[in-house]
Amino acid sequence: MTEYDLIVIGAGAVGENVADRAVQGGLSAVLVEAELVGGECSYWACMPSKALLRSGSALRAARRVAGAREAVTGDLDVRAVLDRRNAFTSNWSDAGQVDWVRGAGIDLVRGHARFTGPKRIEVTGEDGTVTELVARHAVCVSVGTDPKIPDIPGLAEANPWGSREATSAQEVPASLAILGGGVVASEMATAWATLGSRVTLIARSGLLEGMEPFAGEAVERSLRELGVDVRLHTATERVTRSEDGVHIELGTGESVTASEVLVATGRTPRTGDLGLETIGLTPGDWLRVDDTLQVEGFDWLYATGDVNHRALLTHQGKYQARAAGDVIAARARGLAVSDAPWGTHVATADHATVPQVTFTDPEVASVGLTARQAEEAGYDTRVVDYEIGWVAGASVHADDYAGTARMVVDESRGVLLGVTFVGPDVSEMLQAATIAIVGEVPIERLWHAVPAYPTVNEVWLRLLEAYGRPGAEARTPA
Ligand SMILES: Cc1cc2nc3c(=O)[nH]c(=O)nc-3n(C[C@H](O)[C@H](O)[C@H](O)COP(=O)(O)OP(=O)(O)OC[C@H]3O[C@@H](n4cnc5c(N)ncnc54)[C@H](O)[C@@H]3O)c2cc1C
């Protein structure tokens, strides 16, 4: 039986940060990890998927500029792309991350953790050894999610790819069917089509539906240009696997055959085998938390990252982790807790200020509310759109640059609620929008935030001009 101030279950990017902040705050902490320290993001999600996408994106960028275009005479070196991706995952070795954990003064226990009661955890190692841990102050659950397999007849038996197979495959499948129309489906369709697979994307919805409509429309156009067979608003009725591949029967009466099928239809929490029943919670549920990441109804239990279902993104989970690690340390030491909105110990930004980049071609970079979400939330909104290609910096950046920017304004307060950029290489423009929204910078002050000429960021000035300068007299026609 070993006692720690804090036990963190799950050493993904999020759990690591909870433990690190708590140790920096003066507590003792142990991380329990069943697989690889670093979790999904490092080995089967963000990093390998972005590595798979980046080479194709760099090649397209060169082809968009005359002079450079002529110098690009070959195709992607697929083996080199896959090798680079392998290097990003350290060939699925977590030795480097384990060193970091030790260096940060955090203990590590390898094995599958289960609650046996309040503040009590049992860890079963691969060799069957059992370690019992007790938390003096808190337990934080950071166990992440698995792909959700929808209840489509035959799908589970057809041995489908999930996000792990899609990000770690060592060969390009001759053909790939993708079920889903969200971020994983859009990114993986872009990646594998660029690498030479014949991709069919089947979505019962539209594409990227939670975002501004022009995002999904632009990504759909580019997927079709890449040769992807895009079937939207199409149900999947049945899936079977035979020697010649996977057969997918569609609601339209048509069928699709592919070497592999990727299920990208959302996520399910890894709480099914966590002993939650021993603390009065239901196995398989998401863990609902307050803004200090404390699980509702508990004063010692916290949940951070994907498992709390607030914002399934690494950066947002790590933001929660910083707040959770700090508040656990503050509460354990009897220090003041700053839990008002935007305080030190809360994850306020989870609610309506979440930035996200979808690394498709074009990229989709968005933060805050879409026009529709803002309207549904009851804001008095005004929406301003501008074609990014009309900006001098964009035309220098790429020939025939095509992209759209939108800002959603809260008219009653004169501040931004949401910003979306869709276009080549817009990802790096997102942080300015995040700062404007989180900082609630008044529109009239944004006029003083001057974008350098000629950068693509000049689209900010164009959006403000299209909106109109508060306080400036409009010229009356003579
Ligand atoms: C294909 C794909 C691409 C993505 N790309 C991006 C991106 O570009 N940017 C972005 O921000 N987000 C991206 N995401 C989302 C991102 O991967 C997740 O939000 C993030 O990994 C969540 O981190 P986490 O620490 O909560 O969970 P995880 O990273 O899943 O870590 C949880 C850890 O807990 C361990 N664990 C689980 N149960 C137990 C147990 N009982 N005992 C011990 N250990 C346990 C697991 O082994 C795992 O290591 C992507 C997701 C996918 C699927």
Ligand SMILES: NC(=O)c1ccc[n+]([C@@H]2O[C@H](COP(=O)([O-])OP(=O)(O)OC[C@H]3O[C@@H](n4cnc5c(N)ncnc54)[C@H](O)[C@@H]3O)[C@@H](O)[C@H]2O)c1
């Ligand atoms: N670049 C990034 O930031 C990035 C990249 C990949 C994933 N992620 C995150 O990972 C999470 C998971 O991504 P995802 O794409 O799996 O989920 P998602 O929620 O983005 O998309 C799920 C898709 O599956 C469809 N769907 C859901 N249930 C279905 C069913 N029963 N049958 C058919 N279709 C169904 C939905 O209509 C939707 O199109 C997301 O929250 C995302 O933010 C982020």
